[in-house]
Amino acid sequence: MSNRFSKLVQEFLTSYIIGECNYSINTKSSYSTTFYLFLEFMNKVKNIKPNKIEIETITKEVIVQFLDWLETNRSVSISTRNQRLACIKSFYKYVQTNELDLFESCSTILSIKNKKVPNKMISYFTEDEIKIMINYLNNSKDLKKLTMICVLYETGSRVSEFINIKLKDLNLSENASITLYGKGNKKRIVPISQELVKLINKYLKEDYINYGDDYLFYSNYKKKYERYGINYIVKQLIIKLHSISQNCFKGNYHPHSFRHTKASHLYNNGTPLLYIKGFLGHSTITSTEIYATPDAKKQREEILKSSEAIDTKNKYSSSKIDSLNNWLKNNMK
Numbered sequence: 001m002s003n004r005f006s007k008l009v010q011e012f013l014t015s016y017i018i019g020e021c022n023y024s025i026n027t028k029s030s031y032s033t034t035f036y037l038f039l040e041f042m043n044k045v046k047n048i049k050p051n052k053i054e055i056e057t058i059t060k061e062v063i064v065q066f067l068d069w070l071e072t073n074r075s076v077s078i079s080t081r082n083q084r085l086a087c088i089k090s091f092y093k094y095v096q097t098n099e100l101d102l103f104e105s106c107s108t109i110l111s112i113k114n115k116k117v118p119n120k121m122i123s124y125f126t127e128d129e130i131k132i133m134i135n136y137l138n139n140s141k142d143l144k145k146l147t148m149i150c151v152l153y154e155t156g157s158r159v160s161e162f163i164n165i166k167l168k169d170l171n172l173s174e175n176a177s178i179t180l181y182g183k184g185n186k187k188r189i190v191p192i193s194q195e196l197v198k199l200i201n202k203y204l205k206e207d208y209i210n211y212g213d214d215y216l217f218y219s220n221y222k223k224k225y226e227r228y229g230i231n232y233i234v235k236q237l238i239i240k241l242h243s244i245s246q247n248c249f250k251g252n253y254h255p256h257s258f259r260h261t262k263a264s265h266l267y268n269n270g271t272p273l274l275y276i277k278g279f280l281g282h283s284t285i286t287s288t289e290i291y292a293t294p295d296a297k298k299q300r301e302e303i304l305k306s307s308e309a310i311d312t313k314n315k316y317s318s319s320k321i322d323s324l325n326n327w328l329k330n331n332m333k
Contacts, residue, residue, distance in 0.1 A: 176191065
């Protein structure tokens with residue numbers, strides 16, 4: 001990298017991202033990965049070595065080509081493409097503020113628009129499927145996995161929040177709760193049921209081994225779980241459950257499905273969206289609305305109930321209808 005480009009990237013990733021913004025570990029990793037991929041693109045596609053990159057020559061066209069390359073060569077989703085663009089824009093906002101001679105070129109890159117993401121339904125579990133899952137884990141006597149699934153569902157936590165739960169985050173008293181640390185290190189306290197408290201206590205007493213860092217759950221490798229580890233557990237569990245109950249578990253499930261499931265169940269049981277927003281840790285109600293998925297069975301029941309309540313008796317006699325028709329004909333001539 002040239003001195004100027006190198007200097008700006010290093011300042012952005014250290015002094016700004018870490019020092020000023022205090023972003024979460026996942027966010028820092030996302031920014032670092034974006035620049036690593038950009039350097040790979042410049043090297044492989046543009047035949048420009050990292051130490052030869054000039055920031056003045058990085059144009060809007062180059063950035064768009066990089067984003068297209070991510071989709072075609074790296075097979076990333078449109079959402080991931082947009083996430084990479086967001087990282088790049090954040091960098092160029094920083095450059096625009098600190099390097100006034102690059103103001104115009106930065107503005108051009110900042111004008112790049114996100115690619116439209118096609119709408120897709122998020123798979124979530126029905127209440128019956130959650131019961132089948134819990135009964136299966138109960139019968140299999142897998143106390144750790146049962147506790148993991150129940151914590152995932154009851155807290156509605158993101159995977160990044162779930163894998164970082166520590167013993168100090170547990171409040172197992174009468175007003176029980178679990179403290180979660182979400183995006184931007186935002187802390188929120190999620191209430192949990194006494195049934196879950198009993199389950200966690202049983203797990204801690206009978207099955208828990210602390211490998212030094214006080215995490216609530218450790219992998220079989222005696223380390224904190226990674227995202228892919230939780231995803232693997234959920235995928236394998238669903239495959240097994242579908243083989244047992246073939247009429248259930250037909251969606252494309254992943255750990256985030258438990259978060260969507262909890263939000264949907266709260267919504268269908270009458271919890272206001274504003275409360276669900278706080279529970280999930282969303283900054284805006286718009287983010288929460290995608291989880292407000294009406295249960296198909298309940299939706300049908302409500303529609304039919306409303307239809308039956310509508311009075312369909314005609315309020316007009318035949319003479320009044322004839323008079324109305326005549327009036328309309330006369331006024332339309």
